[in-house]
Amino acid sequence: MIDILILASIHDFPTDRVCVSLDKAGASYLRLNSESLSSAKVRLDPQGPRLEIDLGDHMWVIDSGLKSVLWRQPTFLRNVPHEALSLAEQLTRSQWPAFLRGLMVFDDAQWINHPAMTYRAESKPWQLHIAAKLGFDIPKTIITNDPTAPIEETIGKGVAVKSVDTLLLREGNQQFFAYTQLLDWSDIATSDLCSAPVVIQEAISPKLDLRVTVLGEQAWTVAVTADDKAIEGDWRLKKKPELAYPTFDLPLDVEQRCIELVRTMGLVYGAIDLVVSGDRFIFIEINPTGEWGWLDNPERPLAKAIAAALQK
Numbered sequence: 001m002i003d004i005l006i007l008a009s010i011h012d013f014p015t016d017r018v019c020v021s022l023d024k025a026g027a028s029y030l031r032l033n034s035e036s037l038s039s040a041k042v043r044l045d046p047q048g049p050r051l052e053i054d055l056g057d058h059m060w061v062i063d064s065g066l067k068s069v070l071w072r073q074p075t076f077l078r079n080v081p082h083e084a085l086s087l088a089e090q091l092t093r094s095q096w097p098a099f100l101r102g103l104m105v106f107d108d109a110q111w112i113n114h115p116a117m118t119y120r121a122e123s124k125p126w127q128l129h130i131a132a133k134l135g136f137d138i139p140k141t142i143i144t145n146d147p148t149a150p151i152e153e154t155i156g157k158g159v160a161v162k163s164v165d166t167l168l169l170r171e172g173n174q175q176f177f178a179y180t181q182l183l184d185w186s187d188i189a190t191s192d193l194c195s196a197p198v199v200i201q202e203a204i205s206p207k208l209d210l211r212v213t214v215l216g217e218q219a220w221t222v223a224v225t226a227d228d229k230a231i232e233g234d235w236r237l238k239k240k241p242e243l244a245y246p247t248f249d250l251p252l253d254v255e256q257r258c259i260e261l262v263r264t265m266g267l268v269y270g271a272i273d274l275v276v277s278g279d280r281f282i283f284i285e286i287n288p289t290g291e292w293g294w295l296d297n298p299e300r301p302l303a304k305a306i307a308a309a310l311q312k
Helices: 014-024 034-038 086-104 115-121 124-133 193-194 250-262 302-310
Strands: 004-008 029-033 042-045 050-055 058-062 068-071 111-112 142-145 160-162 170-171 172-177 179-182 200-201 208-214 218-226 269-277 278-287
Touching: 004 014, 004 200, 014 029, 014 302, 029 034, 029 124, 034 086, 068 302, 086 115, 111 172, 111 302, 115 124, 124 142, 124 250, 124 278, 208 250, 208 302, 250 269, 250 278
Parallel strands: 004 029, 004 068, 068 111
Antiparallel strands: 042 050, 050 058, 142 200, 160 179, 160 200, 170 172, 208 218, 208 269, 269 278
């Protein structure tokens, strides 16, 4: 029988490190990569629950004794295919993710993280709502598609503009990803804004970006700098070789609030973005599926910690 189920991708290199730790511990686990699913034969009894998987020359059985699930799958697909998909491709694209979400029938297992909780936690308005209730300092925020909204009076002339959800668009052969932009409200308060709502927040400057990685009751915090300096605007626009992630000593009350936020959202893992401006520690967002491989090192043994959590 399998104690740990890992739902990942063949290109998920951070999960490779988790598996190495599980192997060293002699843990009983099965890793299912999304690319291999169409080659598998599955039989799921939702009442048991019981899952049988035939793949290659092997057959695995997962039942109510399953202890943990590591969910490294998108809750829904945001990427837009380059070309029209065949009927078979459309079928695969829609039904396999639905099947994986259906593994929530193993509800006695610990999920890192549960798909339903992940889906809810990805909502930026809900994140800000819960963070504010827990006492976080959050940016002044209005989500709107109204060019006549009183933004300058309530937030200011200079604003940070963000998409309401992770935004991937495709035009021809080009794919576009939306980053946070620092703009004057007057430049975007046009009729074009009416087509879709955007998140308008106060532009915080100067600021130092922080990433707080929470797993259960543990937290690791780094600053994000470029050339040993704080970064103006969205740090993701910087080239990776320019970035550094020095450990940051987060005040205990802020760290505990981060841990409480993850717990309140029904999560086990969360990647939280904060900024420091003066004496303010300001909540920006939480990503329940945020990548952590770029922070994993002997000082921050995240892969080992995740493997240990899966074995509890």
